[in-house]
Amino acid sequence: MAIKAKHQRLVLLGIAMVVLIGAAILAIWALRNQASYFYVPREIIANPPESSRGVRLGGMVEKGSIHTLPDGVSIAFVVEDNQAKVPVTFRGIVPSLFVEGSGVVAEGHMGSDGTFVADNLLAKHDENYVPREMQNMTGKQMQQAMAKGK
Amino acid sequence: MIAELGLAALWLAAALAGLQLLGGALAQTERGAALGGVVRPVAVVQGLLALFAFFCLIYVFAVTDLSVKLVALNSHAMKPLVFKIAGAWGNHEGSMLLWVTVMGLGGAFVALIERRLPERTMLATLAGQAFVSLGFYAFLLLSSNPFERLSPVPAEGQGLNPLLQDLGLAFHPPTLYLGYVGLSIAFSFAIGALVTREVGPAFARAMRPWVLGAWIFLTVGITAGSYWAYYELGWGGWWFWDPVENASLMPWLAATALLHSVGVLASRDALRTWTVMLGVVAFSMSMVGTFLVRSGILTSVHAFAVDPERGSFILALLAINIGGALTLFALRAGTVSEGTRFAPVSREGALVINNVLLCAILGIVLFGTLYPLLAEALGAQVSVGPPYFNPMSALFAVPMLLVLAVGPLLRWRRDTFARVGKGLVIPAMLVVAMGIALVAFAKVPLLPFLGLVLGVGLAWASVLPLRGRNLRRLPLAVWGMVLAHFGIAVALIGMSSESAFSSEKLVAVHVGEITQVGPWGVKLDRIEPIAGPNWTALQARLLVRYGGDGKVVRLAPQSRTFWAPPQNTAESALLTRWNGQLYAVLGGEAEGGRWQLRLWWKPFVPLIWIGGLLIALGGLLALMGRVTTDLRRSVISDRIADRRDDEQRLREERA
Numbered sequence: 001m002a003i004k005a006k007h008q009r010l011v012l013l014g015i016a017m018v019v020l021i022g023a024a025i026l027a028i029w030a031l032r033n034q035a036s037y038f039y040v041p042r043e044i045i046a047n048p049p050e051s052s053r054g055v056r057l058g059g060m061v062e063k064g065s066i067h068t069l070p071d072g073v074s075i076a077f078v079v080e081d082n083q084a085k086v087p088v089t090f091r092g093i094v095p096s097l098f099v100e101g102s103g104v105v106a107e108g109h110m111g112s113d114g115t116f117v118a119d120n121l122l123a124k125h126d127e128n129y130v131p132r133e134m135q136n137m138t139g140k141q142m143q144q145a146m147a148k149g150k
Numbered sequence: 151m152i153a154e155l156g157l158a159a160l161w162l163a164a165a166l167a168g169l170q171l172l173g174g175a176l177a178q179t180e181r182g183a184a185l186g187g188v189v190r191p192v193a194v195v196q197g198l199l200a201l202f203a204f205f206c207l208i209y210v211f212a213v214t215d216l217s218v219k220l221v222a223l224n225s226h227a228m229k230p231l232v233f234k235i236a237g238a239w240g241n242h243e244g245s246m247l248l249w250v251t252v253m254g255l256g257g258a259f260v261a262l263i264e265r266r267l268p269e270r271t272m273l274a275t276l277a278g279q280a281f282v283s284l285g286f287y288a289f290l291l292l293s294s295n296p297f298e299r300l301s302p303v304p305a306e307g308q309g310l311n312p313l314l315q316d317l318g319l320a321f322h323p324p325t326l327y328l329g330y331v332g333l334s335i336a337f338s339f340a341i342g343a344l345v346t347r348e349v350g351p352a353f354a355r356a357m358r359p360w361v362l363g364a365w366i367f368l369t370v371g372i373t374a375g376s377y378w379a380y381y382e383l384g385w386g387g388w389w390f391w392d393p394v395e396n397a398s399l400m401p402w403l404a405a406t407a408l409l410h411s412v413g414v415l416a417s418r419d420a421l422r423t424w425t426v427m428l429g430v431v432a433f434s435m436s437m438v439g440t441f442l443v444r445s446g447i448l449t450s451v452h453a454f455a456v457d458p459e460r461g462s463f464i465l466a467l468l469a470i471n472i473g474g475a476l477t478l479f480a481l482r483a484g485t486v487s488e489g490t491r492f493a494p495v496s497r498e499g500a501l502v503i504n505n506v507l508l509c510a511i512l513g514i515v516l517f518g519t520l521y522p523l524l525a526e527a528l529g530a531q532v533s534v535g536p537p538y539f540n541p542m543s544a545l546f547a548v549p550m551l552l553v554l555a556v557g558p559l560l561r562w563r564r565d566t567f568a569r570v571g572k573g574l575v576i577p578a579m580l581v582v583a584m585g586i587a588l589v590a591f592a593k594v595p596l597l598p599f600l601g602l603v604l605g606v607g608l609a610w611a612s613v614l615p616l617r618g619r620n621l622r623r624l625p626l627a628v629w630g631m632v633l634a635h636f637g638i639a640v641a642l643i644g645m646s647s648e649s650a651f652s653s654e655k656l657v658a659v660h661v662g663e664i665t666q667v668g669p670w671g672v673k674l675d676r677i678e679p680i681a682g683p684n685w686t687a688l689q690a691r692l693l694v695r696y697g698g699d700g701k702v703v704r705l706a707p708q709s710r711t712f713w714a715p716p717q718n719t720a721e722s723a724l725l726t727r728w729n730g731q732l733y734a735v736l737g738g739e740a741e742g743g744r745w746q747l748r749l750w751w752k753p754f755v756p757l758i759w760i761g762g763l764l765i766a767l768g769g770l771l772a773l774m775g776r777v778t779t780d781l782r783r784s785v786i787s788d789r790i791a792d793r794r795d796d797e798q799r800l801r802e803e804r805a
Contacts, residue, residue, distance in 0.1 A: 008491050012424075016506045023510040027517045027542060034538035035521060038531035056533060072658025072740030092656060093737035093746055096718035 036107070041084040048110050057086060057116050058105040066100055079104065079116070090118040153218050153297040156206025160247075160297075163199035163254060164287035166192050167280045170257075174277025178270065178345065186273050190261040193276050196283070197251075197258025204251040207296055211238040216307055219300040220244065226309035226714045228684045236320040237310045242444060242460070243296035245323060249440070250286045252331040257283065260335055266356040266780070268348060275342030281474075282334055282433075285467040293463050309714030312685070318378030326375060326398060329368025333401055333433040335360045336408060340429030341475060344482045349422045354415035357429070359776050361412055365405045366769040372398050373762030384720035384735045386750045388648070388758055391539045396519045397439025400512055404432035407508040410501050418562055420489040420498055424505070427483075430475045435512070437468050442519065493564040500557030507550040514542045544597050551604050551642070554635060555611035573614050581607035594650040601646030609639035626775025634768025641761025647730075647754040658744035668751030670732055671695045675704075677745060685712045687721070690736040690745060694725065707736040707747075731755050 036054040049055050057079055065078035074091040077100075088106055098104060098121055106118035173189040176182030207220075211234050216222045224241045225234055239248045257279040264272060290296070339357040343349045375398065380388040389395060408428040415425045441464045492498040518534045525532045555577060559570040584603045588594050594602070612635035615628060653668040664673045675691040687708040695702050707723040725732040730753035737746025 009488060012502060015502075016509070019506045019510050020513055023513050023546065024517065026545065027514050030538050030542050031518065031521050031534065035525065035532040035534050036537075038533070054535070054537060056531075068741055072742070072744045073656045073737070073746050093720070093735065093748055 038105075041079055041081045041086045044086055044110060044116070045084045048114075051109050051112050054107070054109055056105055056107050057088070057118075058103070059086070061098070061100050061102060061104050063100050079106065086116050087114070088116040088118055090121055092120070095121055152206050152209050153215065153299065156203040156210075157295070157297040159199045159203040159206065160250075160287065160291060163196050163203065163250075164284065164291060166196040166199065167254075167283045167287055170196060170280035171277050171284060174273040174275075174280065177273040177277075186269065189273050189276050193261035193280070194258045196280075197254035197256075197261075200247075200251040200254035204247055207244060207247055208235055208238045210297075211235060211244075214307060216305075217299055217301070217303040219298045220296050222300050222304050222307045224308065224310055226307040226684065228714065229310060229315070230683050232317070232320060233310060233315045237314070239323050240310055240314045240319050243290070243294045245327075246286065246290050246294050246444070247296050248323065248327050249331055250283060250290055252327050253279070253283045253286065253334050256332055256335045257338075260338075260360070264356060264360075266784075267342075267353060268346070271342045271346045271348045271353070273342075274345040275338045278338035278341035278345075279334060282337065282471055285471060289460075289463050289467060293460055306714070309684070309712070311715070312710065312712040312717050312719045313382060315684075315712070316378065316382050318374065318382060322371060322374045322378050325367050326371030329364050329366070329371050329405075330398065330401060330436045330439070332360070332364030332367055333405055333436050336364065336405075336429045337433035337475065340426045341478065344426060344478050344486075347482065347485060349415075349426055349486045351416050351419045354412045354425060355780070358409075358412045358416055359773055359780075361405060361409055361429075361432075362769055362773040362776065365402070365409055366766050366773065368398070368402050368405060369762060369766040369769060372402060373759050373766065376762070377759045381722050381724055381733075384722045384748075386652075386654070386733055386735075386748075386752075388755070391518075391535055393519050394439070394443050396515050397435075397442050400435040400439060400515055400519075401432055403508050403512040403515070404428060404435050407505045407512075408432050411505050414498050414501050415489070418490055418492065418498055420492055421502070421505075422486050422489045423483045426486070427479060428505075430472075430479060434468075434472045434475070435516075437464075437471060438516075441465060441468050492562070495560065495566060496564050497557065497560045497562045500553050500560055503553050504550060504557060507546045507553070510546045511543050511550075514546065515539065518542070540597060544600065548600055548604065551608055551638075554638065555608050558612075558615045558631060558635065573617065574611060577607040577611040577614075580610055592650070598646040598650035601642050602650065605639045605643035605646060608642065609636060612636040612639055626778070627772045628775075630768045630770070630772030630775060632768070633771060634765045637761045637764025637766075637768055639761070640757050640764055641759075644754050644757025644759075644761055648752050648758065651753040652755075653751045655749045656746070657749075658740035658742075658746050660742075660744050665747070665749070667732070667749040668753075669697050670749070670751055671698075672705075672734070672747070672749055674745060674747065680708070682710070684714060685710045687711065688736065690734075690747070692723070692734055692747075694732060694734075696727065705732070705734050707734045709736045709738070726756060729753055 034054075036056055037049070038056045038058060039049070041057070041059050044055070044057055059079040059081045062078040062080045062085065066075055067077070068075050069089075073093075074089060075094060076087065076089045079086050079088050088108075090106065090108075105122040106116060107120040107122070108116060108118035111117050170189055170192045173182075173185045173192065177186035177189065210218045210221055211225055212231065214221060214225055214227045214234060216227075220241060220243050224244075225237050229237070238244045257276060260272075260279070261276055267275075336357060339353070339360065343353045343357075372395075375395070376388050379390070379395075380386075408425065408431075411421045411425045411428055414421045441461070444460060444464055518538050521534050522532050556567075556570060556574065559573060561569075581603045584606045585599070588599055588602060613632055615632055616624070619628075655665060655667040657665050659665055659674050661674050661676055664671055666672070671694065673693045675693050678689050678691065680687050680689050687710040689706050689708045692705040692707070693702050694705055703725060705723040705725055708721040710719050710721050711717075712719065720735050720737070723734045725734075730751060733750040733752060735748040737748060740746055
């Protein structure tokens with residue numbers, strides 16, 4: 001096995017490139033399937049994602065819509081934008097700043113009955129930490145939603 | 151006054167960094183060689199000035215000097231002293247000051263003690279360090295001045311985010327930064343070696359301890375951060391693939407690859423360009439991480455305030471530093487002469503595979519972290535989480551673990567599988583036995599299944615390099631390697647066990663009611679109000695018992711309400727046994743006088759962090775081994791030189 005030094009360098013480089021390019025292709029493929037998309041209520045109603053797919057739903061919590069379920073650890077509420085409403089259920093400990101009439105981002109999936117099942121709720125933590133999707137909402141949708149809520 | 155002193159020290163340090171850069175650069179030319187003498191002292195003074203500025207910041211935080219804007223925005227007189235001090239780096243400006251301090255001190259340390267390389271290379275290295283520092287000084291002074299005054303002085307500060315009011319803040323960021331920023335030294339070494347074309351075993355031997363040092367701190371920092379997030383956030387998870395976690399994982403992956411390739415270069419004089427490349431990449435990943443975190447372009451629990459101007463500034467720094475280094479690399483890589491050859495089946499071969507796979511995982515993580523940005527540019531908002539990261543990184547981690555089991559048994563240059571095969575029979579049998587046991591007695595998902603069987607096999611295989619060696623005379627570095635690899639197996643078992651066997655319970659219970667989670671019986675004994683220095687809380691007193699007849703132990707999770715800033719946090723309570731942890735979180739009051747409890751039983755979860763610490767400890771042993779060997783070597787070469795001088799003198803006297 002008398003490979004020349006230069007050849008060895010090329011072979012090594014070749015292997016490294018093949019593995020890294022393979023990793024990149026796999027990553028792109030996996031991301032297309034696994035990235036969780038962000039929806040506002042209007043979009044999720046018009047074009048509901050498959051129930052196997054993790055997505056995020058962002059909007060305003062409708063006034064008067066939060067109610068606790070009998071087990072004491074689940075809640076149901078409605079997320080709305082100015083055009084549509086989506087019922088949401090969530091089982092877990094609710095973040096303290098999750099209140100009616102304010103913004104929320106729910107992580108979970110769309111159930112087959114048209115209810116969004118949330119595994120996690122992201123509410124505004126404090127002045128310094130706002131879920132990024134919510135920042136954009138304050139720009140357009142949030143204001144519209146709030147104007148409608150008044 | 152103190153704040154102004156700190157600011158003045160920073161400006162002075164920045165000016166000295168400029169001088170250090172100039173001196174180091176001019177010293178590369180024949181005419182400027184005389185300037186080289188100032189570089190080392192300047193580097194030392196620069197580091198001390200940055201440290202002084204950092205202490206000034208700690209002082210204004212400790213005394214809560216509210217005329218300093220940063221203190222007013224992030225501190226509060228009522229806060230316990232330890233959080234006042236730790237709060238100094240729990241914000242954007244303070245953490246950037248910590249960054250330049252570590253960078254300055256790193257350079258100072260190198261200037262003081264590193265004398266193994268030709269002086270010209272060292273000066274180029276220190277110039278490189280100064281160049282990077284200068285950018286961060288500019289960032290700090292021009293857009294993130296930590297000492298800015300506020301007028302009028304507010305009556306009280308706004309307080310620190312309660313999630314950060316924890317001892318974790320005192321340890322996690324400093325250790326992480328020592329590692330994160332410590333990699334800048336490897337970066338500068340790579341620059342220095344490229345400038346003077348001195349890439350070889352001597353360069354690798356000089357660079358190795360610095361890489362090891364940074365890597366140890368990075369490992370400890372990540373481990374501590376993971377445990378902190380685990381108990382503080384109250385979500386029961388220990389790794390969230392949050393962009394900031396990824397930002398610390400990416401330099402760690404690159405540094406781990408670098409650590410192994412620098413070893414090949416030091417011992418075998420192979421992988422020259424690759425090692426230099428990794429030196430550049432590792433710190434580049436630190437800077438990319440900073441950019442992601444500090445610019446606020448990604449959602450993250452670690453993102454402080456969002457400021458587009460700062461984002462652009464860091465992006466510019468990133469482009470200059472990484473772009474410059476890569477350009478230098480492209481210009482010089484061709485002139486770095488080829489190292490020694492090796493056969494595919496050899497220690498070098500295994501290390502090359504390890505390096506490539508580590509880089510593949512790095513690429514997977516980097517791509518997944520940046521993908522939301524790419525998608526946003528195309529008009530879609532996405533987030534990327536565990537469903538992508540877990541299987542994709544496992545895809546490359548599994549073959550890497552296999553190589554990890556075999557690689558350390560292989561000889562340098564050339565070996566055969568037949569020779570090492572016999573030793574691997576027992577670990578292979580362990581893997582099979584574990585696999586059969588899991589299939590027979592438990593239903594475990596694929597990834598934790600792989601983790602458990604490989605973890606057990608690897609735990610055994612990792613100690614095989616000790617076989618047939620005289621343990622008393624075995625170099626410390628080998629002990630270090632064995633311990634670190636064993637630590638990986640331990641952490642892997644912990645991670646897989648947590649994900650395969652955890653039981654979770656979310657209930658609303660009345661006072662006096664008993665609930666079950668895993669083997670635990672948990673009784674809500676009472677709910678009581680308590681008060682801390684800057685918070686009040688509802689505390690649940692839980693009486694818990696392991697199995698039917700265990701001892702009854704108290705646990706007290708709290709739901710805290712801080713008043714500055716007004717915010718609620720859940721303070722989890724943990725009970726550790728040899729075989730796992732019980733984790734309890736108190737939620738809110740549910741209707742009917744019930745209280746929400748979230749309970750987890752996580753078998754063997756502490757192994758994750760014990761494994762992390764073992765990895766770091768292995769690094770520490772290796773570092774001690776390398777340093778003592780180097781010292782011994784230099785003492786011996788000094789002695790040889792002395793004797794030669796003596797003989798010379800004798801001969802001269804005779805003549």
